[in-house]
Amino acid sequence: MSFTxxxxxxxxxxxxxxxxxxxxxxxxxxxxxxxxxxxxxxxVPEESGGVGGTLADLASIVEGLATHGLHLPVVETCAVAPILLQGAAPEASARWLEAVCEGSAKIAPLTALSASLDDIAVQAKQLDIGCELTGVVQGVDVSLAATHYLVPAVLQGTGEAAIFLVDKERIPAPTTTYRTMEGRRGADFRLEHLTEPALACIARGAEAQRALVQADNAALLLTATDTVAALATLIQQTVNHLKERRQFGVTLSSFQVLRHRTADMYVRYLGAKGLLMHAFQEYDSDAADLRRTLRLMKVALAETARTCAESAIQMHGGMGVSEEVLATRLAQRLLASEFRYGDRLTHAARLLAPQPTFPGVHYERQP
Structure with missing residues (x-):
């Protein structure tokens, strides 16, 4: 088996x-x-103090971390937040992106890990002095400290999307914190009549909607990269286990049924890798049907990841339920990835009956 x-x-x-x-x-x-x-x-663009890299560059980082089962909120901090900031007016966008690169600001999205970014949970009521934010956001990644949060909201009355940049000190303490299946630090937030000045709204209308879609596309691609990279290591770990463990005086790898099952996992991995590479090509070429491609990829990878995770756990036997084993942690990671940025049932439903969240929004990557 080859894993390049x-x-x-x-x-x-x-x-x-x-x-x-x-x-x-x-x-x-x-x-x-x-x-x-x-x-x-x-x-982040070079003119804003960043590296000016591509999403594939960020995917390299995601792949390296996933290979060893290490969790860091790279998708949220390095992709979602910068892309949402780029939806702001040029001056504000450049200022905050520079602050991120200098380290004076640590900005994270206040969004649910289990939902697409265009599934907005916060309502914004327009006031004479700004806006009042109300809503419950569940499953926010709080693994690393932040100084500011990006809060997507729907403007009452108009139905437009808006993105607010809110100081962490203004955000209420989480109603609850917990560990997710794959080891993330998660939290639930309740915003009740949180009043923010007009300047806190960095984007609204078409600009905000476009930024949310672009950030969601990037999040789906990088989550898929995490899935495929973790799947490769999981198969390698499973093969090594079968070669080392012995039963009835022979190694487990000598049992034909286990060899066939491992081969099935590898074939599924090759299919998943092909889907991922195709999706990146679609992303780079600004394909008109990019959104559909990403949804199809999400549905297919979710099924592949779950099947392979269950197979690996079973072939590891009792060791497959111990979190001290890397394969177990990777299996948990694969199972959890199905629910990141919308589960497969949500994306399948949207494929069957595509309806934009906001009127006039084109759910493909914009140039």
């Missing part, structure tokens, strides 16, 4: 070494490795 890197290069090597060195670290609450490594600036 999805996105080879220096970024992959750096992320792989970092993940290998910190494989036992479960909490980065006291540090900020994403910014220390400079990853937060990957897709």
């Amino acid at each position: 890197p999805l996105f080879p290069g220096m970024l992959l090597d750096a992320a792989d070494r970092f993940a290998q060195d910190h494989a036992a670290t479960q909490d980065f609450a006291e540090t900020d490795p994403i910014r220390e490594m400079g990853w937060a600036c990957t897709v």
